Amino acid sequence: MKKDRAYIENLLKDLVEKNSFIKATVSNPVDKKYKIKKINLKPILIKDEIFIQLESFKDNKAYHENICYCEFLPKFSQILEEFKQILIVSQGADYQILKGKSDYNIKESKNSKNLVSLEHNKKKQYIIEDGKPVPFLIKLGVMGEDGKVFKNSYDKFRQINKYLEFIDDTIREMQSKKLIDTHIKVVDFGCGKSYLTFALHHYLKNIKDFTYEIIGLDLKKDVMDKCNRIANELECDNLEFLTGNIKDFDKLQNVDLIFSLHACNNATDYALLKGLELGAKAILAVPCCQHEFNEKMSKNKNSNFFLKENTIGKHGILFEKFTSIATDAFRAQALELCGFRTQVMEFIDMEHTPKNILIKAIKEKVSRESLEKKYNEYRTFKEYLGIEPILDELLSPYFLIKYN
Known part of the structure; x- marks a missing residue:
C-alpha cells in the first residue's frame, strides 16, 4: 500500500x-x-x-x-x-x-517477535534462549535435556547467538535489497564440528520459517561423517555435510550466502574466490592466522611501509598485529571492487577468542566513480606494503573495473 x-x-x-x-x-x-x-x-x-x-x-x-x-x-x-x-x-x-x-x-x-526490556544495561537477550531445550545443542553437548546451558559451554553458546545475530541482520538486508525472498542457499566452508551450521539450520527452519539448502564443507572426513549422522538423527532436512577442498567445491551454483569462519591464512582467500565463482550475494568471513602479509613484507625492507613506519615494523608483536589488520583491510577493499558493500566488525569479544574480526560483504550497485576511487586506494595500499598478495591474483578477474 x-x-x-x-x-x-x-x-x-x-x-x-x-x-x-x-x-x-x-x-x-x-x-x-x-x-x-x-x-x-x-x-x-x-x-x-x-x-x-x-x-x-x-x-x-x-x-x-x-x-x-x-x-x-x-x-x-x-x-x-x-x-x-x-x-x-x-x-x-x-x-x-x-x-x-x-x-x-x-x-x-x-512476525512472532516478543518485546524485551528497555533497560540500557539489560541482561542480554539471545536468539536461542538459555533454559529452552534445543535438540542440536543437546546433541552437541552445549546444554542438558532441560535446556540449561552447561557452564563450560557458555562461551560457545554466546558465540552461536552472536553469529545468529549477524545472520539475522544479513538476511534482512538481503531481503530489503531484493537479493532473496524466503528461500536461501548457504555454504559453510571449513565448518569443522558444525555448531554454527546446525545453528543456521535451526534458525532458518524454526525461527525464520524459510526454505533452504545448506551444505557444510570440511577436509576432515570423520568429522563430516559424524555431522551427517547427527543431521540424520535430528531429521535435519536439506542439510548436508561434504568432505573436500574449498577449491574443488561445485555442489551448488547461484549460492545466496557463503560463510567461512576461522579459515587459516589463505584458506580465507580461496573461500572468498569460491564465493565469487558461485555467484554469492553475501559473504561472511572470520579469518585467522594471517601469515602471508607478515612473511612477504618481512622480505622487502625497502618498501614504503618500512621506510615510513619502522616504529611499528621493528617490533615483532606490533608488526604481526599490523599485518593481520592490513590483510583484512585488503580483503574488504578487494570485495568492494567486486561489487560488494563491506563492513569489518567485531565478531565476539576478545576475551572469548582472538579470532574476532568479521568481514561482512553484501552485493550492491556501485558507480564507476566510486569504483575508480576504491581501485586507486587499493593500488596505493598494495604499493605501500610492497607485496603482491595471493588475493590480488585470485580476485582481480572479478573486479568491476579493469586497469592495465
Whole structure:
C-alpha cells in the first residue's frame, strides 16, 4: 500500500508509545555521496525515560547516539528525507518501506517477535534462549535435556547467538535489497564440528520459517561423517555435510550466502574466490592466522611501509598485529571492487577468542566513480606494503573495473 511521509512518522510514533517498537533499520541513502550508509534504531530506557538509540555506520565505523523520544520525531522526519529504505520491526509485525518519488510503498508482514526490556544495561537477550531445550545443542553437548546451558559451554553458546545475530541482520538486508525472498542457499566452508551450521539450520527452519539448502564443507572426513549422522538423527532436512577442498567445491551454483569462519591464512582467500565463482550475494568471513602479509613484507625492507613506519615494523608483536589488520583491510577493499558493500566488525569479544574480526560483504550497485576511487586506494595500499598478495591474483578477474 502507498502512504505519505506523515503516515510513516505516525506509525513509528504509535509503535513507540504503545511499547511495541523493537527496532528499525534505514538504509540506501538518497544521495549516493552521503557518508552515512545505514542507521539502526532501537528504544532504550535511561533513568525511567525512553530514548531512541541511533547506531550510524560511516566509513565502516559505527557511531552511537541516544536521543530522548521527545526530540527524536523531528530527527526521524529528517532521516526519512535522506534514506530510501526502512525496515521497522515491532511486536507482531514487520514493515518494509520503500520511498518513491512522492510517496512510500509499505509491505506489512506478521512476525512472532516478543518485546524485551528497555533497560540500557539489560541482561542480554539471545536468539536461542538459555533454559529452552534445543535438540542440536543437546546433541552437541552445549546444554542438558532441560535446556540449561552447561557452564563450560557458555562461551560457545554466546558465540552461536552472536553469529545468529549477524545472520539475522544479513538476511534482512538481503531481503530489503531484493537479493532473496524466503528461500536461501548457504555454504559453510571449513565448518569443522558444525555448531554454527546446525545453528543456521535451526534458525532458518524454526525461527525464520524459510526454505533452504545448506551444505557444510570440511577436509576432515570423520568429522563430516559424524555431522551427517547427527543431521540424520535430528531429521535435519536439506542439510548436508561434504568432505573436500574449498577449491574443488561445485555442489551448488547461484549460492545466496557463503560463510567461512576461522579459515587459516589463505584458506580465507580461496573461500572468498569460491564465493565469487558461485555467484554469492553475501559473504561472511572470520579469518585467522594471517601469515602471508607478515612473511612477504618481512622480505622487502625497502618498501614504503618500512621506510615510513619502522616504529611499528621493528617490533615483532606490533608488526604481526599490523599485518593481520592490513590483510583484512585488503580483503574488504578487494570485495568492494567486486561489487560488494563491506563492513569489518567485531565478531565476539576478545576475551572469548582472538579470532574476532568479521568481514561482512553484501552485493550492491556501485558507480564507476566510486569504483575508480576504491581501485586507486587499493593500488596505493598494495604499493605501500610492497607485496603482491595471493588475493590480488585470485580476485582481480572479478573486479568491476579493469586497469592495465
